[in-house]
Amino acid sequence: MIIGIGSDHGGYELKEYIKEYLDKENIQYIDYGTYSCESVDYPDYGKKVSQAVVSKEVDRGIVICGTGIGISIACNKVKGIRCALCSDTYSARMSREHNDANVLALGGRVLGKDLALEIVSVWLKTDFAGGRHARRIGKISELEG
Helix, strand or coil: CEEEEEECHHHHHHHHHHHHHHHHCCCEEEECCCCCCCCCCHHHHHHHHHHHHHCCCCCEEEEEECCCHHHHHHHCCCCCCCEEECCCHHHHHHHHHCCCCCEEEEECCCCCHHHHHHHHHHHHHCCCCCCHHHHHHHHHHHHCC
8 A cells, every 4th residue: 555645834743753653564655745844735735645546646645734624625626535534543444434535634733643643543454344335435426526
C-alpha cells in the first residue's frame, strides 16, 4: 500500500510526525507538501492528494489542516473521493468498513499526536466490509453526477 500525504501549514507538524510512524511501520508514502510551516492554502494540498488517489498513483490519502474541516471539504469536491474527517478511532474504523473512505482528514491543531497515530493505524488496517455498504457507496457515487 502506498499512502499520499499532504497538509497545509496548520497540519505540517502532525504530517511530519505521521511520516515518522509510516517509516517505522515500513508503509510507503508520497509527501505532496507543504514542506514548512509557512502559510499556504489547504485546498491546494487536498487537491494534490485527492488527484493522486483518483489516478491510482497512491492507494489512499491522509490530509491535515488546522481542524481538518477545510481540507476535508476540499477533498470531497474531487470526483471519486470519499474523505472522512476523524477525531476518534471508532469513526476511523467505520469510515473504512462502512464508507470505504479513501482519504482520511485530521486536525493538526485539535488532535494530540498519540491519538492521531491511533486513528491513522486503525484507518490503515481496516478494510471495506462491502455487502450492503457497497450499495450505499454506489448511491454516493451517483450523487457526483
